[in-house]
Amino acid sequence: MAGSFRLSSSLSPVQSRDFPKMRFFNPRIQVPNPAPLLKPTKTANTKVVLPGIVRVAASEMPVTAGKSAAMAESGGLQVDLVTEADLKENGFRSTRRTKIVCTIGPRTCEFEEIEALAVGGMNVARVNMCHGTLEWHRDVIRRVRRLNEEKGFAVAVMMDTEGSEIHMDDLNGAESAKAEDGEIWTFTVRTFDPSSCPERTITVNYDGFAEDVKIGDELLVDGGMVRFVVTEKIGPDVICQCTDPGLLLPRANLTFWRNESLVQERNAMLPTISSKDWLDIDFGIAEGVDFIAVSFVKSAEVIKTLKSYITARSPGSKIAVIAKIESIDSLRNLEEIIEASDGAMVARGDLGAQIPIEQVPSIQKRVVQLCRQLNKPVIVASQLLESMIEYPIPTRAEVADVSEAIGQQADALMLSSESAMGQYPEKALAVLRSVSLRIEKWRREEKHLDATNPSVVSSSTPPSISEEICNTASQMANKLKADAIFVYTKTGQTASLLSRNRPDCPIFAFTPTTSIRRCLNLQWGLIPFRLDFSDDVESNLNRTFSLLKARGMINSGGLIIVVSDVLQSIQAIKVP
Numbered sequence: 001m002a003g004s005f006r007l008s009s010s011l012s013p014v015q016s017r018d019f020p021k022m023r024f025f026n027p028r029i030q031v032p033n034p035a036p037l038l039k040p041t042k043t044a045n046t047k048v049v050l051p052g053i054v055r056v057a058a059s060e061m062p063v064t065a066g067k068s069a070a071m072a073e074s075g076g077l078q079v080d081l082v083t084e085a086d087l088k089e090n091g092f093r094s095t096r097r098t099k100i101v102c103t104i105g106p107r108t109c110e111f112e113e114i115e116a117l118a119v120g121g122m123n124v125a126r127v128n129m130c131h132g133t134l135e136w137h138r139d140v141i142r143r144v145r146r147l148n149e150e151k152g153f154a155v156a157v158m159m160d161t162e163g164s165e166i167h168m169d170d171l172n173g174a175e176s177a178k179a180e181d182g183e184i185w186t187f188t189v190r191t192f193d194p195s196s197c198p199e200r201t202i203t204v205n206y207d208g209f210a211e212d213v214k215i216g217d218e219l220l221v222d223g224g225m226v227r228f229v230v231t232e233k234i235g236p237d238v239i240c241q242c243t244d245p246g247l248l249l250p251r252a253n254l255t256f257w258r259n260e261s262l263v264q265e266r267n268a269m270l271p272t273i274s275s276k277d278w279l280d281i282d283f284g285i286a287e288g289v290d291f292i293a294v295s296f297v298k299s300a301e302v303i304k305t306l307k308s309y310i311t312a313r314s315p316g317s318k319i320a321v322i323a324k325i326e327s328i329d330s331l332r333n334l335e336e337i338i339e340a341s342d343g344a345m346v347a348r349g350d351l352g353a354q355i356p357i358e359q360v361p362s363i364q365k366r367v368v369q370l371c372r373q374l375n376k377p378v379i380v381a382s383q384l385l386e387s388m389i390e391y392p393i394p395t396r397a398e399v400a401d402v403s404e405a406i407g408q409q410a411d412a413l414m415l416s417s418e419s420a421m422g423q424y425p426e427k428a429l430a431v432l433r434s435v436s437l438r439i440e441k442w443r444r445e446e447k448h449l450d451a452t453n454p455s456v457v458s459s460s461t462p463p464s465i466s467e468e469i470c471n472t473a474s475q476m477a478n479k480l481k482a483d484a485i486f487v488y489t490k491t492g493q494t495a496s497l498l499s500r501n502r503p504d505c506p507i508f509a510f511t512p513t514t515s516i517r518r519c520l521n522l523q524w525g526l527i528p529f530r531l532d533f534s535d536d537v538e539s540n541l542n543r544t545f546s547l548l549k550a551r552g553m554i555n556s557g558g559l560i561i562v563v564s565d566v567l568q569s570i571q572a573i574k575v576p
């Protein structure tokens with residue numbers, strides 16, 4: 001890293017993937033390693049592919065009694081064992097409100113490993129179509145579905161598209177390659193057989209690469225983890241010298257810079273959704289994923305196109321489209337992109353490779369605020385606990401970053417390499433969980449001191465009835481110090497509007513549809529249950545109380561605010 005000037009930023013990107021094995025300070029703070037509330041049960045050998053366990057329609061099927069002990073007892077109320085244990089042990093007010101997305105990769109793709117993450121609090125499992133084969137992704141998605149069916153979890157599945165940004169090849173299956181200071185490497189558009197690939201040669205996926213790049217340009221791998229300068233061009237080959245040494249990872253992202261600006265030539269014309277992405281999307285629709293996260297979104301148009309495509313391919317489908325904010329173009333059209341989407345992700349990895357990294361924190365804050373205003377769930381992603389890829393505890397700075405995102409009341413935090421390929425995926429998850437619980441509690445206690453924190457989000461104009469009902473219900477819940485808000489919702493919309501106000505108590509969202517239950521699992525403070533209910537609020541309530549009481553999940557005397565999107569009503573009621 002030494003000696004080279006930086007184009008993108010006055011700060012040095014952390015070379016966390018290339019840590020020396022020993023650090024200068026020791027011991028590190030002991031972040032509590034909260035034991036999961038339940039231990040994963042050992043299941044049969046999961047190397048076996050699970051043929052036909054999940055069909056697209058299966059996700060919509062009501063859960064039949066007898067499928068698992070947990071569900072049989074519940075008389076049709078579907079809740080997972082972790083939520084149940086959490087409620088029994090910690091009571092209503094201390095459940096975790098911030099949701100957690102875990103990227104599934106080679107380190108976490110077996111059934112027991114996914115189960116361990118679910119037990120540790122994973123709400124959404126993410127698969128990244130940049131890596132792995134369709135078969136690999138299919139197996140992972142089916143394992144998550146099997147886990148949900150067998151254990152009553154509501155872990156949603158998010159498919160993240162590859163997008164058509166420029167990246168390197170897969171290093172012929174090697175885990176990484178080391179580029180040393182001053183070494184000469186060739187970046188080329190030629191492809192090779194694994195056996196005949198010359199040394200220090202990397203294939204680039206973008207055909208126009210050799211033409212667009214100029215001598216003197218800087219080539220940044222993963223936003224500056226490794227840096228090269230272009231010294232020569234020979235036909236399809238671009239000869240570069242390494243100026244910041246480091247580890248090259250398979251399919252690492254490439255950007256090139258000229259006169260301190262990101263070069264956007266013909267690559268700017270590449271489609272957001274490539275033909276490979278469309279095939280992956282077809283696969284995702286067929287496998288019944290809950291979310292499709294679109295990489296490198298440039299405009300609202302692409303989101304609208306994808307949403308109509310999903311509707312045409314799978315009428316009635318509830319697949320939500322998440323816009324990944326990770327490019328300069330997405331920032332130019334931010335509001336309309338978020339408005340058109342069902343949610344957004346602050347994808348700080350690529351974002352920090354496209355804009356000066358010192359701008360990332362303020363953009364994160366802006367996207368989180370905008371999403372809350374527009375009532376869209378928002379995920380803060382990338383490098384939250386990057387050092388935990390190698391170490392069992394995080395740095396203080398990482399804990400501070402995680403706390404900041406929780407303090408901003410983002411809906412969800414995401415683990416990337418930490419869970420996909422790191423050495424301590426469950427510990428990383430445990431850190432997100434314990435920091436969330438601590439910061440959320442602290443925020444509730446300090447809330448009265450924070451004048452900038454609105455107790456409800458101002459209504460749209462003209463105001464909508466559901467929004468006003470949800471705002472009033474949230475204020476009532478806070479003033480009366482209610483134990484929970486119960487919401488009976490068919491589409492999930494009323495639950496979202498309640499979540500948007502970030503009330504002090506948790507929101508129990510009852511919905512008859514399994515796929516809506518899973519989607520609600522991404523949203524702040526919502527505890528989603530699947531329950532068939534009628535238009536009679538009174539009888540729904542009595543039934544819910546007796547089902548929850550039978551399982552020891554609520555106690556008599558607790559104050560509940562009840563909202564129904566059928567009757568558009570609010571009630572305050574003590575648990576009989």
Ligand SMILES: Nc1ncnc2c1ncn2[C@@H]1O[C@H](COP(=O)(O)OP(=O)(O)OP(=O)(O)O)[C@@H](O)[C@H]1O
Binds near residue numbers: 103131350416
């Ligand atoms: N299915 C997989 N197979 C192999 N490795 C994987 C897989 N998924 C993730 N990884 C590894 O984990 C790392 C982090 O994964 P992740 O999907 O979060 O990448 P990212 O670069 O943050 O996301 P994106 O590619 O969307 O910008 C990857 O760089 C890759 O090394």
Ligand SMILES: CC(=O)C(=O)O
Binds near residue numbers: 346349381382
């Ligand atoms: C998550 C992701 O795509 C990024 O941070 O770039």
Ligand SMILES: [K+]
Binds near residue numbers: 130160161163295
């Ligand atoms: K991706």
Ligand SMILES: [Mg+2]
Binds near residue numbers: 326347350
């Ligand atoms: Mg990205």
